């Protein structure tokens with residue numbers, strides 16, 4: 001009799017469970033019978049190069065940083081899209097051409113905005 | 125280490141292709157051949173430690189090449205260099221943050237006693253004032269061979285640690301502390317200047 005085609009899935013799940021659970025179980029047994037756990041205030045603290053950590057990890061970035069996001073979209077993400085656009089330019093249907101133009105237009109607005117804000121000026 | 129298996133019987137069995145071992149031997153064999161040091165250096169000795177880890181001296185031959193940048197994953201702290209009083213609390217804290225079993229190699233004259241800077245107002249006169257040291261290496265700086273020797277000494281020590289009975293390995297003893305008090309900055313010195321429970325300088329009888 002041929003084995004059930006889903007039988008492999010059961011084996012797969014079994015291995016996938018055993019693999020992580022076995023070391024955990026062994027570690028637990030080791031702790032239980034040989035090595036007593038020794039937690040402590042420094043050991044349980046956040047690690048930061050040996051000094052006590054300051055402040056919160058969940059800080060929020062200021063909304064001002066949206067300008068960096070705009071610049072990143074224009075000069076990094078857009079260029080990635082421009083290359084395939086340029087390669088496939090002659091063979092594009094009209095709809096796709098319009099879609100990419102709208103995309104470019106949106107980013108162009110961003111460029112104008114960033115320019116107007118003075119982000120592209122060199123500070124001396 | 126007390127032999128748990130008769131050596132003659134064991135070699136006889138080995139000739140027949142049968143290997144016998146004990147849990148303790150297996151445990152220690154695994155531990156001593158993959159000692160992961162904490163990646164940090166303090167002064168000129170650290171350069172020798174780097175040389176030891178690099179290809180010419182190749183600490184990897186002894187299983188110690190995996191320098192960990194976090195104490196969470198380290199077994200061994202190589203105190204390589206001058207310990208200033210400003211740095212000492214951080215070192216003790218890093219030691220506290222390492223999980224058991226953990227070992228310390230005190231590398232060079234500075235880490236042992238303050239070395240050439242012993243008279244300095246800002247140099248700790250030996251890291252063994254605050255944390256227990258397993259192997260000391262003399263020298264200024266010790267050559268990479270000396271660090272390798274210390275590493276082998278440590279492996280020998282690990283190999284001799286017992287899993288059961290007395291004396292057991294320190295980290296298996298429930299009463300043996302895993303964290304030691306971190307010194308504070310005082311007006312003139314670290315407070316306390318040494319951990320009295322740990323630091324027993326040799327007495328000079330005249």
Ligand code: SF4
Pocket residue numbers: 167168169170204205206231232233234235239240263264265266
């Ligand atoms: S023992 Fe010598 S080589 Fe090592 S840190 Fe001290 S001064 Fe430098």
